Amino acid sequence: MITFDHTTKTYEGGVTAVNNVDFTVEEGSIVVLLGPSGCGKTTLLRMVNRLESITDGRIIIDGQNSMELNQIELRRKIGYVIQSNGLFPNMTIEENVMIVPDLLGWSKKEKRDRFHTLMELIGLNPKEYRKRYPHELSGGQQQRIGVVRALAADPPVMLMDEPFGALDPIIREKIQEEFLQIQREVKKTILFVSHDIDEAIKMADKIVLLRGGEIMQFDTPSEMLAHPKNDFVVQFFGKDRAIRSLSLHTVKDLQDNIGLVDFDETIHDTKTININQDLRNTLSMLMNQEADQVIVTDNNDHKLGAVTIDLVQKYLHFEIKGKPAASQKG
Amino acid sequence: MNTKKLIGNIVRYGLYALVIIFFIWAIQNQYFNNIFSQSSTFIVLLTQHIQLVLVSSILAVAISVPAGIIITRQRFRRAEWLVSNTVNFGQTIPSLAVLALMISILGIGFKTAVFALFIYSLLPIYRNTVAGIDSIDEDLIDAAKGMGMKPSQILFRIELPNAAYSILAGIRTAVVLNIGTAALAYVVGGGGLGVWIFTGIQLFDNGYLISGAVPVTLMAIMADYILRGVEHIVVPKGTRRSQSAET
Numbered sequence: 001m002i003t004f005d006h007t008t009k010t011y012e013g014g015v016t017a018v019n020n021v022d023f024t025v026e027e028g029s030i031v032v033l034l035g036p037s038g039c040g041k042t043t044l045l046r047m048v049n050r051l052e053s054i055t056d057g058r059i060i061i062d063g064q065n066s067m068e069l070n071q072i073e074l075r076r077k078i079g080y081v082i083q084s085n086g087l088f089p090n091m092t093i094e095e096n097v098m099i100v101p102d103l104l105g106w107s108k109k110e111k112r113d114r115f116h117t118l119m120e121l122i123g124l125n126p127k128e129y130r131k132r133y134p135h136e137l138s139g140g141q142q143q144r145i146g147v148v149r150a151l152a153a154d155p156p157v158m159l160m161d162e163p164f165g166a167l168d169p170i171i172r173e174k175i176q177e178e179f180l181q182i183q184r185e186v187k188k189t190i191l192f193v194s195h196d197i198d199e200a201i202k203m204a205d206k207i208v209l210l211r212g213g214e215i216m217q218f219d220t221p222s223e224m225l226a227h228p229k230n231d232f233v234v235q236f237f238g239k240d241r242a243i244r245s246l247s248l249h250t251v252k253d254l255q256d257n258i259g260l261v262d263f264d265e266t267i268h269d270t271k272t273i274n275i276n277q278d279l280r281n282t283l284s285m286l287m288n289q290e291a292d293q294v295i296v297t298d299n300n301d302h303k304l305g306a307v308t309i310d311l312v313q314k315y316l317h318f319e320i321k322g323k324p325a326a327s328q329k330g
Numbered sequence: 331m332n333t334k335k336l337i338g339n340i341v342r343y344g345l346y347a348l349v350i351i352f353f354i355w356a357i358q359n360q361y362f363n364n365i366f367s368q369s370s371t372f373i374v375l376l377t378q379h380i381q382l383v384l385v386s387s388i389l390a391v392a393i394s395v396p397a398g399i400i401i402t403r404q405r406f407r408r409a410e411w412l413v414s415n416t417v418n419f420g421q422t423i424p425s426l427a428v429l430a431l432m433i434s435i436l437g438i439g440f441k442t443a444v445f446a447l448f449i450y451s452l453l454p455i456y457r458n459t460v461a462g463i464d465s466i467d468e469d470l471i472d473a474a475k476g477m478g479m480k481p482s483q484i485l486f487r488i489e490l491p492n493a494a495y496s497i498l499a500g501i502r503t504a505v506v507l508n509i510g511t512a513a514l515a516y517v518v519g520g521g522g523l524g525v526w527i528f529t530g531i532q533l534f535d536n537g538y539l540i541s542g543a544v545p546v547t548l549m550a551i552m553a554d555y556i557l558r559g560v561e562h563i564v565v566p567k568g569t570r571r572s573q574s575a576e577t
Contacts (some may be wrong), residue, residue, distance in 0.1 A: 046476075049476055051472070051475060072478050072479075072480060073478070074478070075475070075476060075477060075478030076477065076478035080473065080476035080477055082469055082472065082473055082476070083469075084467070084469040086469050086470055086472065086473025086474075086476075087473075088470060088473075088474075088488055088492070088568075089492060089566075089568045090488070090492050090566035090568050090569045091487075091566075091568065092568070099477055099479075100477050100478065103477070103478060103479065103483070133567060133568030134568060135568060149477075159476075
């Protein structure tokens with residue numbers, strides 16, 4: 001758990017980068033710091049492992065005031081991932097991943113075992129990659145290594161500074177999925193910096209939206225999209241925030257809440273969609289008019305019903321916007 | 331790419347041919363005879379030459395590498411212009427002038443020659459040390475700090491290995507230059523193979539000239555070759571390719 005308690009950072013010239021920030025990252029959850037460039041999100045992140053000093057207020061990590069801990073020991077207990085992966089070109093993949101365990105004085109066998117576990121976590125063959133150097137890997141692989149390096153000594157807390165920002169969109173999405181999968185297993189307390197709204201919505205349990213070093217809103221992604229607190233939040237998420245919010249819901253949510261329509265056997269031009277697909281992709285598919293009918297299937301390819309634009313709209317109206325369903329039913 | 335290679339090969343083999351022609355010419359005229367007829371003198375001069383180069387280079391490395399490391403520490407950054415300019419100044423004075431100046435302080439002999447050569451080697455080594463450390467990506471240092479490395483661990487595990495190529499290149503440049511410049515030690519009575527070269531010049535005697543100059547040249551080539559070998563061993567594998575790609 002990380003608690004920010006009136007945390008403030010003022011630079012020597014009097015510029016305030018972070019102003020009186022108050023929020024908590026719950027155990028095992030991901031909080032995304034989101035905002036335009038220069039909003040202080042990276043500074044705030046770096047204050048946690050004291051790469052930036054704290055001018056006022058406190059940061060409490062697992063019940064301890066970060067300023068009262070030894071700086072070096074504190075950092076070794078916090079996983080740190082940066083955008084440019086930060087792998088050391090002079091070290092092999094194994095040496096890179098095992099840096100913190102090495103600093104902590106783990107035995108050779110412990111390190112080898114841990115390396116194997118971690119590489120399997122990201123689906124890379126440990127034997128194949130052990131002796132290779134970072135420049136021999138693709139950007140996506142390097143970033144995966146950067147992530148497991150932060151996990152190496154099993155730190156309870158992780159800081160991630162736009163970890164997937166330098167990757168191309170396809171790889172980025174894949175690694176995001178992969179990381180969420182890993183997070184479901186390891187359940188770290190994660191503070192994550194991003195400037196990408198879609199990434200934030202996808203990764204976050206809660207989002208901290210910052211502007212000029214101040215919190216504009218601290219909420220779950222769906223709350224923030226459905227009930228923006230002020231004009232800045234509205235503006236930041238843009239006019240398409242309703243569409244964005246659809247990516248938080250799946251076809252299954254729609255089925256559970258308002259049900260699907262029966263599919264028409266006589267229409268031949270059909271496409272199928274998995275029930276776990278999110279509604280944003282579903283809507284895109286519907287709007288693209290790829291087929292006359294879109295049929296929803298479960299994981300065993302059983303046809304469950306059809307989905308239409310009307311249904312998605314209805315769902316958006318009742319469930320996401322939170323308008324009372326009863327009065328609208330007709 | 332292929333035409334480039336072709337031109338490169340033509341130039342290279344052309345040079346080899348010139349060198350061979352030179353050697354045939356020199357051997358036919360018995361210009362290397364001095365090495366064999368006065369072999370004891372030759373060995374004394376050669377030893378002197380090697381000593382001059384070794385002592386001055388080792389001193390230069392011992393001073394400039396630590397200086398480069400210290401000046402790249404955040405605390406001492408402000409002094410960088412001072413140190414850099416001082417070292418630069420050492421390089422801008424003509425080598426003969428340095429020698430002459432040193433005579434007035436240290437007198438004539440080996441010490442004076444070593445000191446002048448030492449001053450001359452400082453800049454390339456210092457420059458490359460600083461450049462090598464400065465060229466390391468800020469993000470690497472940031473990642474290292476963020477993972478809880480101590481400053482000394484950052485220096486020895488990250489900075490020096492990644493700057494090794496540049497530092498060694500500086501040392502190589504300095505040593506090779508030094509071997510050539512050491513021929514001037516004769517002027518201040520420092521000995522070395524310069525004795526034969528200058529004798530040859532003064533007597534218009536190609537025999538002395540070539541018996542002195544060719545070994546110096548071979549020494550420089552050998553030193554370059556050996557130090558490249560050292561580079562191959564010392565520079566970490568992972569940084570080697572990225573370095574060669576840059577240059």
